[in-house]
Amino acid sequence: MKLYYIGIFRNSTKPAVELCAAKDLSSFSFFERKSVGEFLTFFGTTVAERTAPSQRQSVEENEYIAHTYARSDGVAGVIIADKEYPIRVAYSLLNKLLDQFLTQFPRGQWSQGDVKLQFTELESSLAKYQNPHQADSIMRVQQELDETKIVLHKAIESVLQRGEELDSLVAKSSALSTTSKMFYKEAKKTNSCCIIA
């Protein structure tokens, strides 16, 4: 599952204006990259335009899915990923990025004209979220819990084995105890009773 593109648009105007974007085109051959990049931008722009404010949308196209989230104050985020990428992670990533974007760039900077803003978080989160199981907190917690469960199962098996060994130990020790008691009695008998004749 791969992420190809993260972009933040201003969709209060038609056409939507791309404020900042990050792309990961490493899976395409060198000659394809330019055209794929343009296609991703165009796809993102179109989808951002067509998403009403306060709406989440997922649009499928060939083998890419664009997850969009448009906020009510005119800014929209688009993530383009392949079909396997979990939807929930994409939306939570969008939420997070949009909030960070808005705290970093107050409204005045992007509400007019065609500006290109530098938002370094996009690149870093694009790289990080290539592995959603590690990046998204919910999935990470789930994964760790599963690992813990496996470890616990192994622990229980070992404890069972320990139980069996303890059982055999108990048997052996009780046998030994009886034998030693016989030994003691014999020794006492030899000592006390008849003198050897």
Next chain:
Amino acid sequence: MAVTIQDRTQEFRSCVAALSKISSTSASASRNQLLLSPSSPPMPSQVGAGTNGGIHGPGAGATRGLRTEFARRAVAISKDINNAMGKLQRLGQLAKRKTLFDDRPVEIAELTFVIKQDLAKINQSISELQSFVKGGKKHWGRKGESQVDEHSENVVVLLQGKLTDVTAGFREVLEVRTKNIQASKSRTEQFISSTSASAKDASGFKTKSPLYTQSGPPQHSSLENPYGSSQGDPENPYGAQNAEAGEYLTLPDQQQSLMLLEEQQDTYISERNTAIEAIESTIHELGGIFSQLATMVAEQREVVQRIDADTEDIAVNISGAQRELLQYFARVSSNRWLMVKVFGILIIFFLLWVLVS
């Protein structure tokens, strides 16, 4: 009645910066610095230093500039904090209203958003100020300045404390708002009892704090984000609850028109819900496994105690037997009379045999 709060801090700051650029090059630097230097009480040492500034020459003038720069920044920050507190009070007023129909969610949401952004900015400027203070310390390092260092640090701590207070107040207001929303929802149900509303109830009442009519950003989780843990692990359950938005604030009449929208939102929301429920059940299972483990170990403890007792018995028996054998050995090796007796009987038997045969 509505007091429009205008945030003109940026303008103020740009004015101050422009003036400082003009005044730092002029000869009347000290006087202007006195004027610009703060009216707020914590800065008397800086003011005193500012008056002596003109006497000491350009090198000292630079440090004077640094110090009053700090003072100016601190004043700007405290003004920001006061602004934010004023907005918070306004928000608190709005949140306390318990009317069913005159609720103004848009204004509340906007105000919440603005306050959140302000708090983030203030936090950032305080951290800048802190790094500025630390950087400034390296310039100084003369003996007389250590008090100023302490003082600056105290001021920064004070500002941070004020910011935490405002944040705590913000959170309380949001909680009050949540409770009021729930109360108003229940009252709405009582008045407008339709089957669709009651059907929504079963699914929708899990959500706890819709702060907005339409599913805007999950403001709780993003409030936590500027402060500390950027991954927001402990905040995520909180954020998940908030992201399960209430279109619930819309009256039931409008439900049909918004049904499609809600379904889309519901997908995301219900997915998050299921994910979190899965985590919850996993944790539950883990708890069960742990308790099973504990039971098994407790049972085995009894077995171990038996083994222990047995080994003790063995030790006792063996030591007793060894004692007996030692006694026997002592008796056998010491009693010469016994040997004589034994030999005597043997010789008698020999004689008897010889006589018989």
